[in-house]
Amino acid sequence: MVPPNTVTAQTNAIADQARLLRLATWASVSTALVLILAKLIAWGLTGSISVLASLVDSAMDLGASVLNLLAVHWSLRPPDREHRFGHGNAQALAALGQSALIAGSALFLGAEAIGRLLQPVPLAATGVGVAVILFAIVATLALLAFQRHVIRRTRSPAIRADSLHYATDLATNLATLLALMLAGQGWSKADPLIGLGIAGWVLVSALRLGWEAVDLLMDRELPDADRARILDLASSVPEVHGVHGLRTRRSGQRAIIQLHLVLDDDLTLANAHRVALVVEAKICALYPDADIIIHQDPSSLGAEPGEAMEP
Incomplete structure (x- = not known):
């Protein structure tokens, strides 16, 4: 029999982690929806491949965040007759699914960037694009700060995977901002070149995320x-x-x-x-x-x- 104070500590810790995990998943979905709307407007006004890259990245983030929300909800269910150790590995499965989504977005972005290099298209309304991307950077930084707090408290693989998405999204936004500023100065090839670099970064992130998910599913030892x-x-x-x-x-x-x-x-x-x-x-x-x-x-x-x- 476990001492009562230990049982109380475990119960409180589990309840606190569940609350943080649910908050983190809803914050992620809400942020992704807002960023998609803002970037969709910016892409329509600018025609920038870098803005499109950032938009696709945010769309992948939304899909991954919804997947995370469902996985976290499932993983928080108590153990049952068929799952004596609980449902926690649903989070690792979600992380593995997210890695596939991210890899798909990277390949799409790479193809679009190469196409734009071969057939350049002038950008318009770069000022609007810059303003939208600045807003996206601030929103992403706020979400990342909250996710870092949740990861520190829960060590959740699903939230860690989601945080990696948004860290990638932050890098994408910064690169997009640079591309728009250079394009505004007449550097026409900066936009597709930076878009191609973003695609490479996203692909590397996807591979790393997938490897970590496989480690969890293969019962890797603690550090x-x-x-x-x-x-x-x-x-x-x-x-x-x-x-x-x-x-x-x-x-x-x-x-x-x-x-x-x-x-x-x-x-x-x-x-x-x-x-x-x-x-x-x-x-x-x-x-x-x-x-x-x-x-x-x-x-x-x-x-x-x-x-x-x-x-």
């Missing part, structure tokens, strides 16, 4: 620094003579941690259980929402066959 901290916390309890069999992974923003404690042979079952609760409480202080499984081993057995002791 070495986090694993070392878990081992240190477990080993700090006086009755614990060793820790081995540490296995970790993430399901959405929730860490899943399994480990074995080496205890005295003559320790009673009740005392062994008490030691495990102390270790669990220490780990929960580091990961308040973690799903922790602890197994107790008598010291006379040492490590299990074929399993090396953790350092």
